Amino acid sequence: MTAAYDGVLSRYEPVIGLETHVELGTASKMFCGCSTTFGAEPNTQTCPVCLGLPGALPVANEMAIESTIRIGLALHCDIAPWCRFARKNYFYPDMPKNFQTSQYDEPLCTEGYLDVAVRGETIRVGIERVHLEEDTGKNTHVGTSGRIHGAEYSLVDYNRAGIPLVEIVTKPVPGTGDLAPEVAKAYVTELRDILRTLGVSDVRMEQGSLRCDVNTSLNRPGEAWGTRTETKNVNSLRSVERAVRSEILRQASLLDAGERIVQETRHFSETSGDTRPGRSKEEATDYRYFPEPDLAPIAPDRAWVEQLHMRQPELPADRRVRMRDALGVSAADMVQLTNAGVVDLVGETVRLGAPIGEARNWWLGYLAQQANERGVEASELGIEASHVARLIALVADGSLSVALARQVVDGVLETGSDVDTVVAERGLKRVSDSGALETAADEAIAANPDIAAKVRGGKLPAVGALVGAVMKATRGQADAAAVKDILLQRLGR
């Protein structure tokens, strides 16, 4: 696939664009006082307004307007001095009024940008607009297909209807070549970090509070941009990259065969990793936008916007520069730390006395691996910077081997106790009689020269046999991982 992909990128230039929907974390909905808590019983967080009952009227949530302006400011946008909501008219049962209150030709924020770093290159992604709208309800189609066609019946949950939704639309991004999929992913990652830093959304892609549509087109070098497709249902950062890559390959094979690209909405499948056709744009509705007469225009006071600007928290890009300088790490390391979401944890670990190299290795190594296995962020593991700093100190003074220290981590994660408690309770402190283990190790190496040679030569799994020999010699009382460490150390691995 990589070869095929590189081949494609020598014949075509991709243009990408991203539309991101962010559910704001306001306590109440966009136009009424209903709660926005995720996961409540269906249709328990509704009222006449968000159910669109006859006669009900909207009142705009000021907190949502403020959050949108803050997002716009973080993305270097112009904030409109005066703008309106608009009605987007179309019939769908998850939309109580059969129009969505949104913004059309007068968005709250326009003309911004976001810089993203990919493989050492900084790429500026232009922001076309940031606007505010309301979310729809959620349909469940009951029947074999799970889609509306062929469903036996459908259920609608209006708890989500009316939750404030911010739409962030990029300008088309040309010229990224084979980096396009990574640029798309880096953009969404950076945007997610900004939104999280601003505290405006919990940005959980798996729960749908951050949703992404990816536009992709291909053109031959020197020719006009091609017809684009819009890929929906891209529900993780990894999928953003995969969706662009798969769409580039699909479009290229069509173009290679002399076929044309149909402008359409496609759905990304997590399982197959490719995109499938959705509703064709050729039958697209005319949304008949017009200014929402039930809502007053939004006219943010200049002084207020300036105040919001002044009160913005330190944004990820600035923090990265500051942390990079403070930690003295390379730009490449910084990207790694950022992508793993551990910049602050590493910073805190260093502040507590750990050398940067050790802190970095722990958070990007064993801890990242544990987080990955559990499907959580490193920050959600349940181990704190203070724990890690203490571990590093214990390893440094020889109280723990690295292998033992990993067992301590496991203990901390299992019990929630602190490092010293786990060490004491589990008797994990490195035996002071390490000389005995080392002697046993040397004997095992001497007794099995063939195996030792294999390990020296790089066949690391072979060390298992030597560990077995030492364990046997110490009647099973040695720490196998520690033994393995010692053996590997002595064998120069």
Place this chain on the structure above:
Amino acid sequence: MNELTRLSAAEVAGKIADGDVSALEVAQAHLDRIAAVDAQVHAFLHVDTDGALDVAKSVDAKRSAGDQLGPLAGVPLAMKDVVVTRGLPTTAGSRILEGWRPPYDATITRRAKDAGLVMLGKTNMDEFAMGSSTENSAYGPTHNPWDLARIPGGSSGGSSAAVAAFEAPLGIGTDTGGSIRQPAAVTGIVGFKPTYGAVSRYGLIAFSSSLDQAGPFGRTVLDAALLYDVLHGHDPADSTSIPVVRFDTAAAAREGGAADLRGVRVGVVRELGGEGYQPGVLSSFESAVTTLKGLGAEVVEVSCPHFDYALAAYYLIAPSECSSNLARFDAVRYGLRVGDDGTNSLEDVMSLTREAGFGAEVKRRIMIGTYALSSGYYDAYYGQAQKVRTLIVRDFEAAFEQADVLVSPTSPFVAFGIGERVDDPMAMYVNDLCTLPASLAGTPAISVPSGLSDGLPVGLQIMAPTLADDRCFRVGAAFEAAVPALVPPELP
């Protein structure tokens, strides 16, 4: 007829407050009147006998307990069926909402209840307030108490007929292009359309959001003022509600009762008269102007050239907004559902329901509005109409430099025969010629009876600048004091 039903709201409230009569007796007298005449008038779609009697009893109990009562406590009220009432049928005159009982009260319903008004029931109307004759109701027309073969105006014809037929002393209507003022005129009562934003729209089933306003009907200017003082005021649930607005229109009406208009400049709008107006309407208007002069008013002629485009602009803006407002009636959550037999798709059920549930005029306006908002036509239609609206606002502003109030006939016609104009939408639309400018500009206007033409009532429209609502009542009450009261013939 029980004499209690002949009294004005102010008189009824006074008698209840003084203990001369109980609210229960008043309510019962009006319910009896409804039972006696509404089979002929058909003003009500739903009469809430039990609810009305319960409220009346609670007013009496409060009075006995010595509680402070509002100025209209115990006074019966006829509520237009476009206003949402918790637990009571609310159809907006449409088949598509048949059987719907709202789970909440409109703000004005709550205000009326809080004031101790006794809501007798819900009144007939043109479907979704679209019409000028109440013939567009899905539940049959309402008849004008002055001549049962004629229309009571519309769209609030049920409320105007109920008040004119002594079924209730007070009524609530809504006015989008004249739907309070024109029915008031043709049934010989008083009707007032407030400054846009003075009365909450929360709980009004929307026809055209940027134009809809609820307002009072009464048989006297003071009665209408008393009800308006209950209805108006800021509502945080309506974003278009004006933040600080508090009139004392009852005081303005009482002041006007002194019938002295010295120092008041009255502007006669040149464009609202002449060709197309019935001669009887014009002569009644001329004598009304003479009466105003007699009261000491200085009369000037003003010109508002863009009023000529009001009708065209209105019939783009209102249908456009209604095409979107009425989209929610889709059979999914409430109201009528047609074709849900397992063989039809969701889209088919929506279409079949809307086909069966909406009447011809509603469909016509949805079609016009859908077209006017369509991509490629928006600027030429909706956009252009909004520009006309701005020009009309400027015409008003210029005219109000020269005059304190503007006057015109309320409608070019007296009540016409039921069925006479149903096949000609344009003939129906011109009913609103005089009332549309104030609707488009969002300015207040009142219709006060000015006399009879061939035995049928004619109304005088008095228009004031934005937020000068009390001026309508002051001038209206002065005029009312100077002309003979209109009393409809006894019903057969």
